[in-house]
Amino acid sequence: MMAVNCTLQILLLLLFILLSPVAITAGATDTFGKGQNVTDGETLVSAGGTFTLGFFSPGASAKRYLGIWFSVSSDAVCWVANRDHPLKDTSGVLLVASDTGDLLLLDGSGEVAWSSNSPNTSSVEAQLLESGNLVVHDQRSKTILWQSFDHPSNTLLPGMKMGKNLWTGDEWYLTSWRSPDDPSPGSYRRVLEYATRLPEVVLWQQDAKAYRTGPWNGRWFNGVPEASTYAHDFPLDVTASKSEITYGYTARPGAPLTRVVVTDAGVVRRLVWDASSLAWKTFFQGPRDVCDAYGKCGAFGLCDASAASSAFCGCLQGFNPASPPAWYMRETSGGCRRNVPLNCGGNETATDGFVLVRGVKLPDTQNVSVDMSISTEECRDRCFANCSCLAYASAEIREGGGGSGCIIWTGDLVDLRYVDRGQDLYLRLAGPEIAVPKGSKFAIATVLAPVASAVAIILVLLFVICWRRKHRISRKRLNDGIPQSSAMTVPSVDLHTLKEATLNFSESHVIGQGGFGIVYKGQLPDGRTIAVKRLRQCALTRKGKCDFAREVEVMARLRHGNLIRLLAYCDEGEERILVYVYMPNKSLDLYIFGEPSLRATLSWRQRLDIINGIAQGVAYMHEGSGESVVHRDLKLQNVLLDDNWRAKVADFGTAKLFVAERVDSSLTIVNSPGYASPESLRAEMTLKCDVYSFGVVLLEILSGQRNGETQRLLLHAWGLWEQDRKMALLDPTVNLPPLSRPDSDVGSELERCIQIGLLCIQESPDDRPAMSDVVAVLTTKTSQIARPNRPGIYNQRTRFVTGQADLTRTTTIDLE
Template structure:
């Protein structure tokens, strides 16, 4: 009996020991489920699973491909891979292995021990890789919470909660999404999604280097071209971060929110999807581009796209503008890619204007990459700034959240692009000529009032047509009563330049001297005075040509001619003042000045100059050939915007519509 009792005790003890060892092994296995430590490896067929079971890391073959990749996917949807390690170097078979190498880097090796991928971080003797429940694969040194490397810093085609798009201002690195090459090929394709930060932040999809789709600018709540984002703002709050270390966009997920992802696919479409637990499928919450009006700049400059206006090919013009048709055939097929041109010229010079603003309501605001932004002012002050600046074409509020007096101010001084109607859109305030606000019909009233008045009107109209057909020359300048550049007296010029004081000279060349002038209202101008030795027949023609050409040009990349003076033996041009002088100073000047032209700034300058040249070569409605484009004739304002100047040698090509044969007239 004693022996039996002792035997039973031994059996119980063995069972307890066995239970203990099994529990230890089970715990160890569970600990290994989401981690890989130095000395361990992961082979094809094995996986790491995040602690909550939401995400899986392992080897896979996409679609019909037989190539092998290391990636992370949603555990509920094995074919939904959101991150791929070896996008450019697939494995040819199932011999891949993930391991820490001799210098403690995490590497992916093929069967021949050749490296197909590796992470990049400082050596860590106790390195551990772990797949977190956020979906982020991180490498840490032992139990430290600091990540030496993380997959969220190297996104593929998908943005998860907690990830970022934008730029690291400390390292210069950026975060962007790059689409797969195809549904069966995860190598980087031609489409990418970035956060553009010049002007206001906006998300842009690029096809190679061509902008294809934009969400519109950030307005404090969402990107204003995607009002659908408000549907899920409570579950997946959006955020834009601007700090000394980064400028980024991302989103988070509420604790009770379903799995979600934002993906840019191989066709260039961007989509937010949410996992539907009931159906076991991904549901699309919003997609861009959603329609033809989401195609970037679909209707050209000053065009307004309406997705519900198929009969007009979706494109119209903002009020005060009319379509530009490159050819009769483009008008026939309603091709509006050429955009729109202003119906009546603006009236603004010398600090005086009769222009006004009209609201374009309910729109996705235009591209802001060349706009200026000030977050510290109210909308009313924004209007005053735009009204006082003759180069300002439109303005709008930046922040629509309310609850404060600072709405911010965004101002456009260049052609506006990518404007469309959108549900819940914002107001754009567009600068128009006074005539666009005058809806009175004077001629019909006169004709009804009395037959005598009608005869007088007809005679006046005939006389006006005859009078305008003659190009009278006054002081060497074609007289045009509608010219937007006023003539000012010599006494005014003397007053603003302190009688051409030598202390006001800011530059001079072989034919002219440039003075800094101060207008009574405080605006600084540049006064270009031709030297007396330059007042030859050719000099007078060059002066007249510059006034004639500049009078009809309005573009943010051209220096604005504000006024001219042609009195006695004086020939003077008054231009807007460029604080940063010409590019000559920075290209050929001192080392510290050359250093201010970093590559990003050089690129922006080149883009601005290209916009100006494109406008001159047809965008203005006429074709102007500058003929002397060089660094000395490219001025730079206080915001580093380039301005093309000196049109004394330009040729103006314009169609004489009065002639039946459509003769091309070239100014002398």
């Protein structure tokens, strides 16, 4: 009897196993269908191994959720099924319903915690794709019946969409988690706004706008210029058609892993996986600063993240704070009001005109009108003829500059801010407001509309008076002024023009300063942005004025693509001023020593290009200009970056010439700690001093580390060179080309650069190469390079007896 019972139990157990769904072996497959399931502790893994589906507990929570995450980073969860219905224990199971074909997540009691609600069909299977998309498709036709990409959580992956299907009404948007421990929907939603068919992405905090990207301009969202730096790996895609208005992006083959996530704190981040450091790097973050807070400065206000002295807010030209007491208390959301009413009575009687506001994130486009078929010039005419039009701008920008299409604002201009590589906005003002520039840093170069003939006559008379006054001054120049030689190719400019450009050298325009001068950001009447270096009066001894004159003559002859260009000078009365091209990307040290997100801005290829550009610029100074010009203070702070991240060597001369007045008449040297050569500390100045400084600069660019007085970086670089561990010197934030390995081109290029850097910092000047030789070996891979000796490592604290306090710190003025 016992034998019969035992046999019966075994048969029942076998029957139970045969009739039960088959569990998925962990990591064994990316697909399962009817009769199979995924239980807690088991996973699906995409075919290429990039994504994993399974059960997890977020943060400190003990609750269980079904989700998809990056296999290399299990905390990078990009989709959650049961956001609102967590499981209490590990008894959950995912299966395909035998009757409906739905994906079902069941808890331990058999209750449905989540369902895909996919169309009813008999032959279906679920598959986790290599894109991270979980799909339910027909086994025979492979038609997708349901996909997780249509139900996003807080993450946008390559191939996903945000926006709306105009035929079905389906919408796709991101919703933040409630907290790091709770993936249920939080307070923030990232939505593609499309009411005017000019898409822009908006971050909402419940029912209030928190941050907006600015409208799509054909290349990127207007307020996110960072996208241009990674678009080669992750092209953006905006579709505006009769069937849909959507935004998404793709990843090119070989590009690193990436995701866009909305955090529970209301921050949107573009994260890119760095395989070398096994960490996510931030390529973009929004809001990025105080000016990204929606409506920070209110209607007709303009936010400048660099203007802390004015609480970051100012009013557009022709406007003043609506409530000055509120602005004084730093409550600027009330905005600004117009000073003079508009006078719009048709083209013949109107005295209104437009002023140009350069480089901004365009205002909120919620109620604008858009016409993509007309030019910017036609847009201006349309706005001028419409008395309700308050401003206009191009709808799209082109690669080579300029724009097309038309955006017209008829309501308040809200959420306006300065932004790198921003667009031009044309603001309508009454005639008197255009004729008299506003005394504010936010008064931008004007574009005059038709005005009364009397005003034009007055302007002509004023021009003639100023011209004659300028030439009288030129004829009465002091002996220590600028020589008017035929070799001069840089014009002089009168002091009045520079005062207007800088609002009388306003403190709010200061962008840098040093021991001998202050640098201001200025705006010329023709719209160009300039950097104005004004030398301090204490530096203007008789010898200092002569040095200034000689320096302008030398710099006027230096014309090279990797040298900052001197536009003009002023030596009116007791003023000595230099005018340079303004560099919006500021100085190189910000991207080498700054925050990780800034350091990641420059890829490996860009860093190589910058190193090569600096070398070519210095080589030109040494040998290519017809004169041997020694920079004497080459360092990262004195390398500026233009719109295209091209290196521009700057600040070569003026401040250094004044050090002689501070110590000894025979000493004309500035020593920046960590960059000065051994002989320069002995007051011996040659071209090889620049070579030494270049070597330090090169190694800092590669490593992201400062050298400093203790020569720490040089010791470190030499040690790694001797140990044959060159890759260990590379800054871990550097974005390397796809699939880079130590034995790839990156490895050989890095080794070559380190070898050049070590040769440049040899103790003896005779052992250092000339800068022309450095350029040759940087640009020609077949060039032979000597093997460096151990560099002379020493503490760079000055050994001068006289003027010690002055010489232990830099006096360079950065043209940021």
